[in-house]
Amino acid sequence: MxxxxxxxxxxxxxxxxxxxxxxxxxxxxxxxxxxxxxxxxxxxxxxxxxxxxxxxxxxxxxxxxxxxxxxxxxxxxxxxxxxxxxxxxxxxxxxxxxxxxxxxxxxxxxxxxxxxxxxxxxxxxxxxxxxxxxxxxxxxxxxxxxxxxxxxxxxxxxLGIASPEYRFPIRVPELPPPAAPRPHVILVPGSRWPTKSWPWEKFVPVAAHLIDALRATIFLVGDDRDRQTCETIARELKRPGNVFNRAGETSLQELVVLCATADLMITVDSGPMHLAAALGRPVVALFGPTDAVRTGPFGEGHRVLTAPVTCRPCFRRKCRYGSVPAPCMTGIHPDDVVRAAMDVTRGSGLD
The missing domain is CATH 3.40.50.2000 (Glycogen Phosphorylase B;)
Structure with a gap:
């Protein structure tokens, strides 16, 4: 003692x-x-x-x-x-x-x-x-x-203490989990940096494939600023029973429950990405201006996708070429995202 x-x-x-x-x-x-x-x-x-x-x-x-x-x-x-x-x-x-x-x-x-x-x-x-x-x-x-x-x-x-094991002990609140058929897939299309965002129209075919191939339920997550983008994605999918827009409607504790019960997250470099990875959920992360070596999803079982451009990572909130969205994000193809999603869920019973 x-x-x-x-x-x-x-x-x-x-x-x-x-x-x-x-x-x-x-x-x-x-x-x-x-x-x-x-x-x-x-x-x-x-x-x-x-x-x-x-x-x-x-x-x-x-x-x-x-x-x-x-x-x-x-x-x-x-x-x-x-x-x-x-x-x-x-x-x-x-x-x-x-x-x-x-x-x-x-x-x-x-x-x-x-x-x-x-x-x-x-x-x-x-x-x-x-x-x-x-x-x-x-x-x-x-x-x-x-x-x-x-x-x-x-x-x-x-302080003289080292550990070979890095853990994320997060208590999951005793809140009702989403009442929707599994698998649950979270999409995070927005970021505070304009250069981190992936065009909303690229999310649509990815979500449609997951709904058709896995009978997935899609949860669109973000803050109030992402509400309209998420609403556009949901409208374009035309699958109201499979798509739920939670942008601007989810507290942080509700987000923990949503991430803890998710079967997959597809996301740009975002806060929810780190939370899902910490909770042990598989993540497909789309990286442009930032460096996944430093701030990618931590741990095993995740996939990071980047575009073959020489100017990344630039760590800029605005593209130096004035492009919106940035080429480092538009260069990521939806087919590659679908393949990565199927890869990280292979063997989990979803495929």
Whole structure:
């Protein structure tokens, strides 16, 4: 049994590493980035018994509350004014922390970490905006040729803990699963980056094939901005009994249930992609301006499709050639997506 830890300030790293401290995580967004951080916390939870308080943007609080190592969620307010700032800081400083891990690496997250009552603050190797000025220590060395999940394992490694197994312990809410015939296929056509989107008219033949070949039920997922695109796809398919537009209608906890019960997801580089992969569901991911080595679906059993263009990955929100949609996405053919979908589901009983 570990000895009790004094709540008096002691900023020596040995005190943090040798006991069961109170630990605060600062990672504000986004959906995929939050999921990427979970295996690092799970490593420390399994090996040392640590649990975590987590500062996250208010809109993601319901998701982070489902992460098993998380004991307390501190929502960062959507609207920052005198009242909300005061309430947030009171809640942030309610506890003393032996360790704060800023896993975002931006100026805002570093300032939040600094505002907490803490002995030691550790930041990431991928720090930006001068955030390193607010850290006592940096976890790992910058290496862009790793997946984000692997990169965030620098935090437990920095504390002397390594794990060969990366897990995503997410509690699935006790909500009713979709009442529709299986198999369930989720399509995610939209992204906040215009360059990540795949033309809606290319999704139509893919969905039609899955309905005909597998008798699949299609769920179209996205936020309010994707509602019209998803409605267009559903209308063009002319299969009202097989297609359901859930864009803008699904809470994060409902999305967890939908992903956990899905048989397949076909998606652009998106937050739901990372959630489905973390829940062990097969994913076919369409990548254009971003690099799947760093932010592709993590784990085995997924397929990533790209177009044969020399300008990718460019990491641009707008195509340098002014093309909308971007050539790196339009160059992905629906037939290749269908083949990949059938490949990842082969042997699962769907084919």
């Amino acid at each position: 570990n000895p009790p830890v004094s709540h008096q300030a002691d900023d020596s790293p040995g005190k943090v590493r040798g006991a069961v401290p109170r630990v605060l995580v600062v990672k504000l967004s986004s959906l995929g980035d939050l999921v990427h951080a979970l295996p690092a916390l799970d490593t420390l939870h399994r090996r040392l018994g640590w649990t975590f308080d987590w500062v996250v943007k208010e809109q993601y609080a319901d998701l982070v509350s489902l992460f098993e190592p998380v004991d307390r969620v501190i929502p960062f307010p959507r609207r920052w004014n005198r009242r909300s700032a005061r309430e947030f800081l009171v809640e942030l400083r309610r506890r003393y922390y032996h360790l704060v891990m800023d896993m975002q690496g931006l100026l805002r997250s570093a300032l939040i970490a600094r505002a907490a009552r803490a002995a030691l603050t550790i930041g990431p190797s991928f720090h930006r905006e001068g955030s390193f000025l607010f850290y006592r220590e940096i976890a790992g060395k910058r290496n862009k040729n790793r997946h984000a999940v692997e990169e965030l394992q620098d935090f437990p490694r920095h």
